Amino acid sequence: MHKPLNLHPVHGPSGFAFLLSDTGGKILLALLAAVIVLVPILNLAVPPSSPFHVSTFVVSLLGKYLCYALLALSVDLIWGFAGILSLGHGAFFALGGYCMGMYMMRQIGTRGVYGNPELPDFMVFLNWKELPWTWYGFDMFGYAAPMALLVPGALAFAFGWFAFRSRVSGVYLSIITQAMTFALMLAFFRNNMGFGGNNGLTDFKDLLGFSLHSPMTRVGLLMITALALALAYALCRFIVSSRLGRVLVAVRDAESRTRFLGYRVESYQLFVFTLSAMLAGIAGALYVPQVGIINPSEFAPASSIEIVIWVAIGGRGTLYGAVLGAILVNYAKSYFTSALPDAWLYMLGALFILVTIFLPKGLVGAVSATPFKGWAISKRKLEAAQ
Secondary structure (H helix, E strand, O other), X not given: OOOOOOOOOOOOOOHHHHHHHOHHHHHHHHHHHHHHHHHHHXXXXXXXOOOOOOOHHHHHHHHHHHHHHHHHHHHHHHHHHHOOOOOOHHHHHHHHHHHHHXXXXXXXXXXXXXXXXXXXXXXXXXXXXXXXXXXOOOOOHHHHHHHHHHHHHHHHHHHHHHHHHOOOOHHHHHHHHHHHHHHHHHHHXXXXXXXXXXXXXXXXXXXXXXXXXXXXXXXXXXXXXXXXXXXXXXHHHHHHHOHHHHHHHHHHHOHHHHHHOOOOHHHHHHHHHHHHHHHHHHXXXXXXXXXXXXXXXXXXXXXXXXXXXXXXXXXXXXXXXXXXXXXXXXXXXXXXXXHOOOOHHHHHHHXXXXXXXXXXXXXXXXXXXXXXXXXXXXXXXXXXXX
């Protein structure tokens, strides 16, 4: 017999009070709050000679990790709770990054190598005579910032509209998402597209008038990224804890049965897929100022597959597990690419295989299965009975 689907809303705390019962989420939000408060102090107020000083390099590296964590969170939202395995989410991340990169390129102006007040250096080098229409408006932050959400969101909406209405799912959907990001990578490699070709966009000077080389700016970007991750986590937790989230889980576990119950499955899938793409676009927009470059390699299918590995290692369907996986894997990547550069990809593959075989629920699932966790649950039940 099939397990009955329970799609009735949970009558629990209203608003965001549901976070009080989310232990992993509370730990994550507390750590992000600590990052926002402590890292600026340790970087700007503590002298470099102190062992407690956090260097600007570490600040930028941590900011990059948090951008990856936000990207992994967006993938876990659709894969862990809606069963949509996207192997092309790197495309939405890259599009958000390009939108922010285009704004910062327009801000260079006469400070570029060729001193052209309107055209970026690569366009002058390629003998472009005028600015392409795709660059119009990107000299204003008020235009570029919304486009970092709207461009990935519009692509995801258009893609999902046709895919989900055609009832494409499973491995077939994964394959066409991978084809999508591969096609975009090939397109952005072309110089005549007007996005810098294989070199991409780089040599940024400032953001909103603040020098990107200033420690204050680096710290500010880290704080904004940590805040964005915290808000995105709260939003995702709110969604998956609501009636909408229960429908998404039902779609994941039994799509046909959910459809037969009268739910417009494609509408739920389209909504969460578009939202996930917009979160990925935000991650890309925050990533580019901290890294200093965006190029077509971000569209590479291998990059999107790596995102899925982060989520699988951390723990699919937990949200905070995706954040943990992204940070741990990228920290290991930073270390081993310098210590063992030739063996890093083999180690990543081996790690994914081992986790899949021995820890199918990821690192978070392994921790949840410990005797201490069972003792804690029993204690709560005993307290409730009393």
